[in-house]
Amino acid sequence: MEVLGFPESVGELTETLRQGGYLADRGLATALFVSLSLNRPILLEGEVGVGKTEVAKVMASVFGRKLIRLQCYEGIDTSQALYEWDYARQMLHIRALSEHQVADPDAVDKLFGPKFLLERPLLEAVRTGDQAVLLIDEIDRADDEFEAFLLEVLSDFQISIPEIGTIKAASPPLVVLTSNRTRELHDALKRRCLYHWIGYPAAEREVEIVLIREPGISAALARKVVAAVQRLRELDLAKPPGVAETIDWARTLDFLGEPDLTNARDTLGAVVKDRDDLEVVLDNLQEITSGARGA
Amino acid sequence: MPAAPELERVPFTGLLVTFAGELRAAGLAVGSGDVLVYCSALSKLNPADLVDLYWVGRATLVNRHDDIAVYDRVFRRFFLAADEGASDPLTLMLRASAEAQGALAIPSTEPGESEHEEDAILGWMASDVEALKHKSFTACTPEELAALRRIMARIKLTPPRRRTRRNTPARTGPRPDPRRMVRETLRMHGEPARLYWRRRKVRLRPLILILDVSGSMADYSRNLLQFAHSAARSAGRVEVFCFGTRLTRVTGAMECRRPDEALERAARLSFDWDGGTRIGDSLDAFVRGWARRGVCRGGIVVVCSDGLDRGDPAVLASALERLSRLCHRLVWLNPHKGDDPGFRPSTLGMIVAAPHIDLLLSGHDLSSLEKLATLLPTLG
Numbered sequence: 001m002e003v004l005g006f007p008e009s010v011g012e013l014t015e016t017l018r019q020g021g022y023l024a025d026r027g028l029a030t031a032l033f034v035s036l037s038l039n040r041p042i043l044l045e046g047e048v049g050v051g052k053t054e055v056a057k058v059m060a061s062v063f064g065r066k067l068i069r070l071q072c073y074e075g076i077d078t079s080q081a082l083y084e085w086d087y088a089r090q091m092l093h094i095r096a097l098s099e100h101q102v103a104d105p106d107a108v109d110k111l112f113g114p115k116f117l118l119e120r121p122l123l124e125a126v127r128t129g130d131q132a133v134l135l136i137d138e139i140d141r142a143d144d145e146f147e148a149f150l151l152e153v154l155s156d157f158q159i160s161i162p163e164i165g166t167i168k169a170a171s172p173p174l175v176v177l178t179s180n181r182t183r184e185l186h187d188a189l190k191r192r193c194l195y196h197w198i199g200y201p202a203a204e205r206e207v208e209i210v211l212i213r214e215p216g217i218s219a220a221l222a223r224k225v226v227a228a229v230q231r232l233r234e235l236d237l238a239k240p241p242g243v244a245e246t247i248d249w250a251r252t253l254d255f256l257g258e259p260d261l262t263n264a265r266d267t268l269g270a271v272v273k274d275r276d277d278l279e280v281v282l283d284n285l286q287e288i289t290s291g292a293r294g295a
Numbered sequence: 296m297p298a299a300p301e302l303e304r305v306p307f308t309g310l311l312v313t314f315a316g317e318l319r320a321a322g323l324a325v326g327s328g329d330v331l332v333y334c335s336a337l338s339k340l341n342p343a344d345l346v347d348l349y350w351v352g353r354a355t356l357v358n359r360h361d362d363i364a365v366y367d368r369v370f371r372r373f374f375l376a377a378d379e380g381a382s383d384p385l386t387l388m389l390r391a392s393a394e395a396q397g398a399l400a401i402p403s404t405e406p407g408e409s410e411h412e413e414d415a416i417l418g419w420m421a422s423d424v425e426a427l428k429h430k431s432f433t434a435c436t437p438e439e440l441a442a443l444r445r446i447m448a449r450i451k452l453t454p455p456r457r458r459t460r461r462n463t464p465a466r467t468g469p470r471p472d473p474r475r476m477v478r479e480t481l482r483m484h485g486e487p488a489r490l491y492w493r494r495r496k497v498r499l500r501p502l503i504l505i506l507d508v509s510g511s512m513a514d515y516s517r518n519l520l521q522f523a524h525s526a527a528r529s530a531g532r533v534e535v536f537c538f539g540t541r542l543t544r545v546t547g548a549m550e551c552r553r554p555d556e557a558l559e560r561a562a563r564l565s566f567d568w569d570g571g572t573r574i575g576d577s578l579d580a581f582v583r584g585w586a587r588r589g590v591c592r593g594g595i596v597v598v599c600s601d602g603l604d605r606g607d608p609a610v611l612a613s614a615l616e617r618l619s620r621l622c623h624r625l626v627w628l629n630p631h632k633g634d635d636p637g638f639r640p641s642t643l644g645m646i647v648a649a650p651h652i653d654l655l656l657s658g659h660d661l662s663s664l665e666k667l668a669t670l671l672p673t674l675g
Contacts, residue, residue, distance in 0.1 A: 010340065010347065030350035034336040045360060075460025079474075087473030091480070091487070098485035108481065140589075143459075181360065182589035190358035191326060197360050238583060238617070276613065 006063075007033060020062035022054060023201075023209050031196040032059065041154050041175035043139075043190060046198030048180060049242020056135035056176040065174070066128055069135045070121040072142035078149065082159060084118045112163035125173045126159050132173040139189075140179040147189045154192050201243065203230050209243060210250050217254045224261055225250045229271060231288045235280060241271040261289040307342060308334055314373050318356055321369050325356050348374065443661055444521045448554065450665060452526040452533075454595050455624075455674045456497040468494030499531035500623060502671075503591045505581060507600035508565055509539040509572035515630045515659060517558070519599050522664055524549050524557050534590060537565040538577035542584070574604040574644055575611030582617045591622040595674055597667075599628040599658055602644030612647045619651040624674045628658030628667070 007013035013036075014029040024032065032055070035042040044052040060067035070081055090111055097107055104110075119127065125134035139147070153159060157169040177193060179185060201209060203226055210222040226246060233240045241249075249270040256267065265285060272278050281288065315330045333355040340347045349370060357366045464472055472491040480487045504523045508516040520537070527533040527549040534546050548560035578598070585591070596618060604611055619625045627648060632655065649655075654670065657663040 026346055027350045027353065030340070030347060031354035034339065034351060034354060037339045038332065038336055040332065042354075043358070073460070077461060085474065085477065087477055090477050091473075094477075094480060094485045111481075180588060182592075184359075187324065187358070191328065193358070194332075194354040195358040196354055197363060238587060276617070 007036065009033075016062050017058055018212070020058040021212055022051070022058040023205060023212060024055070025201070025205070028055070028196055028198065031194050035194050036174060039172045041177060041193045043177045043179065043185075043193035043195050044198055045179050045181055045195070047200065047240070047242055049244035050198045050200060051243055052178040052198055053135065053137055056133050056178075059174060059176070060133040063133075065130075066132045067135060068121050068125045068128065068132050068173075069137060071137050072139050072146070074141055074143060076142045076146055080120060081122050081146070081149075082120050083123045083161060084120060085112070086116045086118050090116050114164075117161075117164070122153055123159055123167065125175075126153070126157055126167055126169045128173060129169045130171040130173060134173045134175045136175065136177045138180060139177050140182045140185065144186060147186050151188060151192065154189070200233060200240075203227065206230070206243060206246060210247055213247050214251050214254065217250050218259075221253060221259065222250055225253065228261055228264070228288050232271065232281065235284065235288075237272070237274070237277045237280060239274050239277060245271045245273075264289050311337065314352070314369075315356060317369050317373050318366065321365050323357065323362050323365060329356050345374065440518065444518065444554065446661060447518070447522050447664065448525040450522070450525065450668045451529050452502065452668055453529075453672045454500045454502045454531070455672050457500050457593060457623075458495045459498045461496045462493040463496045465492050465494040468492035470494065501532040501534065501591065501594035502526065503534045503536070503594055503596045503622070505536045505538065505542075505578070505596065505598045505600075507539070507572060507574065507598075508537045509570055509603075511572065511601055511603050512599075512630070516599070519628070519658065520545075520558055520561055521554055524554050528552075532594075534585075535561075536581060536585075537561065538572075538574070538581075539565065539570040540573045540577075542577040542580040544585075571605055572600070572603055573606040574600055574602065575606040575608065575614055578618060579610055579614040582614050582621065586618055586621045591618075593623050595624045595626060595671065596622040597626045597628060599630075600644070601629055601631050602642040602646075602648060604642075604644035608643050608647045611644055615648050615651040619653075624653045625651060626654045626656065626667070626671075626674070627652045628656050628663075630657060630659035632657040632659070 007016060010026070010029050010033045013033045014024055014026075017024045017029065017032075031042055034040070044055060046052055056069075057067060059065070093111060093116075097104075121134070125132050136150070139150075154175060157172040158166050160166045200206075206226045206229070207219070207222050210217065210226060211219060214222075229241050229246045229249065249267060252267045252270045253261070253264075256263075258267070265282070268278065268281060268285075272281050311334050312330055315325050315333065319325045333352060336351045336355055337348070340351060342348060352370065353363065353366055357363055462470065464475060470493045472493045475491040476487065479489075479491065504519075504526065506516050506519050506523065508520075516537075520535075523533075523535045527535060527546070533549070534544070535549050537543050537545050543565040545561040545564050548564055549557050551557035551560060615625070627645075629645060631642075654674065656667050656670070658667065
């Protein structure tokens with residue numbers, strides 16, 4: 001079954017991702033390849049804006065799979081993640097049944113049948129199976145009870161609904177979990193996942209990334225922006241800019257028709273998003289942009 | 296190799312398992328399930344490729360960012376042996392950070408003979424408990440301290456509560472509960488009998504204790520650590536950090552049930568016990584490394600320090616300003632405040648900190664800690 005272009009090797013996967021507009025380094029590509037071949041969820045951690053969520057989106061688009069996203073937040077519970085019964089319709093149905101005096105023995109069974117079941121992301125992913133990429137985004141935001149609940153889903157890819165029974169994925173979807181490390185995740189959850197840490201890319205790679213995401217930008221501008229951002233990361237900033245910020249900044253400068261960073265001051269808002277950081281950057285602006293020019 | 300792949304696999308798997316064993320010896324939690332996944336992952340790849348070998352192991356056997364450095368070191372020793380500068384991509388990627396080695400002194404937290412004298416002390420303590428309550432920790436004898444610690448273990452710290460976004464069934468409430476309603480309606484043969492409600496749950500706010508263990512605070516901090524231990528065991532989510540010249544997270548050590556063992560482990564973790572103080576830098580490290588990621592979001596941060604800072608006060612000021620914006624309430628325990636109600640902070644650190652603190656308490660004796668315990672739930 002090579003119809004979906006299932007990758008044969010790490011190199012092939014890297015190439016496929018590149019065509020999808022994502023430059024994965026060897027480590028990430030290896031982890032994704034293993035995750036695909038062994039059907040294991042992959043947990044991505046890393047600084048903000050290094051493309052953790054993007055991995056899932058690109059994997060979905062290059063393999064023609066459906067992206068199912070579960071955005072985690074504090075207080076998320078099963079009815080938002082798994083399934084929910086359509087209570088309003090159930091109530092109406094019950095009223096209708098009693099008014100027409102229908103004594104159908106199957107009536108109650110129908111009431112808790114697929115017709116009244118609202119699928120939420122996890123159930124949808126299990127049903128779709130290997131035609132889906134399930135993105136569980138920012139799992140660290142959900143409370144820890146939710147992690148425990150994810151265990152069953154992630155280890156067996158099956159969901160038990162008391163009224164219907166157990167639904168099991170014939171072949172499991174690719175599962176990508178992301179975390180910003182606002183707290184340590186439970187070991188039990190981590191044990192079921194492959195783990196990969198995405199760091200900031202090296203300068204040449206980041207230039208490539210900018211060019212592949214924004215093909216309209218001149219290579220010279222991209223190089224200057226990347227050099228400046230790399231310099232910003234060396235500064236003692238509270239929130240160092242991620243790759244997403246680099247791309248944003250390059251796009252902003254390009255949109256304004258700036259050939260280089262001489263007027264960088266006006267566009268700093270694309271990369272520096274903290275007032276204290278802004279002060280530090282403005283103090284060193286000359287050095288940052290001139291360093292970029294030298295590179 | 297292509298002639299007999301099955302035979303080839305056996306010694307090769309043995310090698311991988313030995314490698315996993317080495318990792319385990321180096322302190323990584325590698326289960327046999329992980330080793331299975333590791334081996335089957337490599338069977339899909341070319342195991343002779345060193346880079347694949349490295350990345351597959353890292354993806355399957357490591358599951359914490361902090362463990363990556365250890366993995367790198369073991370990998371280099373095991374697969375690259377003496378050849379440190381092997382292939383180029385590897386030398387680029389395997390950058391194990393030099394691990395700081397420091398001599399440390401483990402404070403004796405409990406006088407040795409106290410175990411079998413426990414009964415006697417407890418009896419004596421009951422009569423003298425009021426006097427002991429107002430005696431500053433520095434003035435206590437080791438026996439008195441041991442007794443105080445036992446009382447302290449009984450103080451329950453209850454952080455204030457906040458409403459979460461989760462719902463729970465309730466007798467009355469702002470939202471209807473359709474799930475229960477449908478079930479009950481079915482039970483009544485389709486006749487909706489009454490309305491059921493849900494309301495939002497309440498939950499304890501996280502509590503973060505940041506303790507100064509430098510020389511000037513040593514007498515207090517040991518007791519406070521004990522206090523932290525009992526807090527960590529009673530309240531919901533508690534994080535404990537220690538600092539002298541640098542910040543150390545000791546939450547893991549606090550999970551030990553026995554207080555003495557927990558304190559000993561915490562002391563082993565913080566290298567700079569009884570050393571100098573750099574409050575500004577330590578709090579700055581906390582804000583950057585932890586608070587910004589949301590550790591104390593919506594939580595109560597309790598800093599315990601005398602404010603004797605050897606670093607730059609500007610760093611402390613900016614760190615505290617950020618911290619006060621990131622957390623819900625900032626409480627400062629300063630033992631030098633003592634029982635004096637008209638206390639005015641005199642150290643530079645305290646003067647700088649004052650505008651950002653919500654509540655200043657002393658924490659120098661037992662009664663002040665009890666005061667903290669009673670005030671804590673009201674900070675919501």
